[in-house]
Amino acid sequence: MSSNGGDAADATRGRIGAWIRPAAVVTVLMALLATMYLGYVVNPEKNLHDFPIALVNQDEGDTLAGKPTNAGNQLTAAMVENIPADKVDMQVVGIAEAQHLLRDGKVYGAIVIPSDFTKRLAILGAAGVVPGDVTRPVITVQTNQRAGSYATSIMTRIAGQALDKANSTMGEQLTAAVDAQLNATPGTAPQLAGASRLMLAKPVDVVFAPYRPLGDGTGGGLSAFFYTLMVLLAGFTGAMIIHTMVDAALGFTPTEYGPWFVHYPPTSISRFRTLLMKWGVLAGVAPIVSGVYLAVATALDMPIDHGLMLFLYSTLAIVAVGVTALSVLAAFGAAGMLVNLIVFIVLGLPSAGGSVPIEAIPRNFAWLSTFEPMHQVFLGIRAILYFNASGSAGLTRGVWMALLGLGIGLVFGAVVTIVYDRKGLVRKPNR
Incomplete structure (x- = not known):
């Protein structure tokens, strides 16, 4: 009787947790989203500094x-x-x-x-x-x-x-x-x-x-920001898609499309080799997506004077963001999705400087721009599109920060997955 009572209590707690935990996560995430987005846009001139x-x-x-x-x-x-x-x-x-x-x-x-x-x-x-x-x-x-x-x-x-x-x-x-x-x-x-x-x-x-007014096809100076947003989403969202689909193909997660459901037998492969496979897929996809972006922008008559430079830098940025996002997912699992969302999107947009200048947002938000990926990528793309691909206009910083981010992502992902493998923390279902 006591065993059955304990099982019932555990089941009740499990059902309550199934409601409370996701509700709490969503509430906290949306509170952060509201603070960041409304905090930087509601009164820029009051926040003006430098x-x-x-x-x-x-x-x-x-x-x-x-x-x-x-x-x-x-x-x-x-x-x-x-x-x-x-x-x-x-x-x-x-x-x-x-x-x-x-x-x-x-x-x-x-x-x-x-x-x-x-x-x-x-x-x-x-x-x-x-x-x-x-x-x-x-x-x-x-x-x-x-x-x-x-x-x-x-x-x-x-x-x-x-x-x-x-x-x-x-x-x-x-x-x-x-x-x-x-x-x-x-x-x-x-x-x-x-x-x-x-x-x-x-x-x-x-x-x-x-001074040197922008011509047609630049969105009044917003095209660089939206191009940056596309590049960040390619790396961030691309990493999510690759992570999910590769894990499904290797049998670590089920595949479900509508009523169709399949769960392949788990593949005997280490965490590190799995991450290498995901990195490889991303490296192959990045130049394709970068080329698609360039082709669409050209078809829409967006003025691009340095097409090759834009293609190469966008590819580098997609790889840097995607590699880091995949490493975070390999380290934290499902929680890595929230970490990536916060780092690349929630904190990235207010500190990007693409819509409201950095000097017109709260100083604590402006501090994020020293390392947030979106701001670094924006500086590089803006320099290519508007400032004749000048290094001093932000391209040099954009390239070096992308390389730094890529290096951090590679080292972090490799170290974490190798440590997991050596400790025997293999990916297999618990029986």
């Missing part, structure tokens, strides 16, 4: 209101002082360095003050006193769409707000100077004309111009 912008001052100065003045220097100092340093990394550089930073995607934009800035302000001020044709001085804001589409909108807002405030301040100073000149000049009108006063109130014309 957002890189170049500031170029080419102003040569001139005489303004009878005094030697360099308005460009004044504006530069005011912007550096007023823009929060903890949110924006304002880099005051020369025009050549700014172009280099833009070309490699190191800054999200550049504010350029021209060489005749003070001179044109002086001419504008003089036009309030004497008649003649005049144009407002221009400050150009170059946005870098290739570095990120959402980053472009952040750059536009930061520059627009900063320059609008500076424009108003300079307008007040220029208007006061012209008023003083009118009062001190015999034979002139004692009051500044309304149209002139309106012009002087906002003396600077701010022009927003994209």
Whole structure:
């Protein structure tokens, strides 16, 4: 009786566990998913930190209101002082360095003050006193769409707000100077004309111009991110499929398609040799999938200037992700699926930098980008698609990080499976 009672209690606990365990795992996983995804997207500008912008001052100065003045220097100092340093990394550089930073995607934009800035302000001020044709001085804001589409909108807002405030301040100073000149000049009108006063109130014309704008077929700067997502899914999902189907063929798990069910007799093969077989299948599939991606992108008129480089790097990234994912599955079994999902997808998307820039997500999320695979692959693919396959634009880092990930996956998988084999932890059903 006691034995039967114990069996019944065990069965009850087993049934309860069959409900509670999966519900708990799903709840925790979805809570992590919500925290990561909503945490990085709901308020990017509140999370802004170290957002890189170049500031170029080419102003040569001139005489303004009878005094030697360099308005460009004044504006530069005011912007550096007023823009929060903890949110924006304002880099005051020369025009050549700014172009280099833009070309490699190191800054999200550049504010350029021209060489005749003070001179044109002086001419504008003089036009309030004497008649003649005049144009407002221009400050150009170059946005870098290739570095990120959402980053472009952040750059536009930061520059627009900063320059609008500076424009108003300079307008007040220029208007006061012209008023003083009118009062001190015999034979002139004692009051500044309304149209002139309106012009002087906002003396600077701010022009927003994209730097090397992207053409059609790039999704407004999102094609690199979605291509990255496809590559990660090829490695991650491909590893899952290969793991399941190879295990089924070797008799370690049943095969079930609809009502059809078969469970082959287990094959006498070590864990290490099984992993080698899965790695081999993945290595053969990776270039095929990479080629399919390239063919589909070409058929959809996606601009690809370095097709061979994109093919080779995508293949390397698929192999690196897939090998590591297979090693995790070999080490942890079914739990490895959750580990892979968290590492490659749940933590990867918020820290990729493909939609929201790294500098606009919480700092603890940004820290993940130092090692998360998706960000490394994104840097490589973005460099190939948008930055002429430049190593300094992220391709070098993308390649080395992929090789590092591949090495870690190979060593981890080999060590774990060999240890399991030597300890006699063979894969066979318990009787």
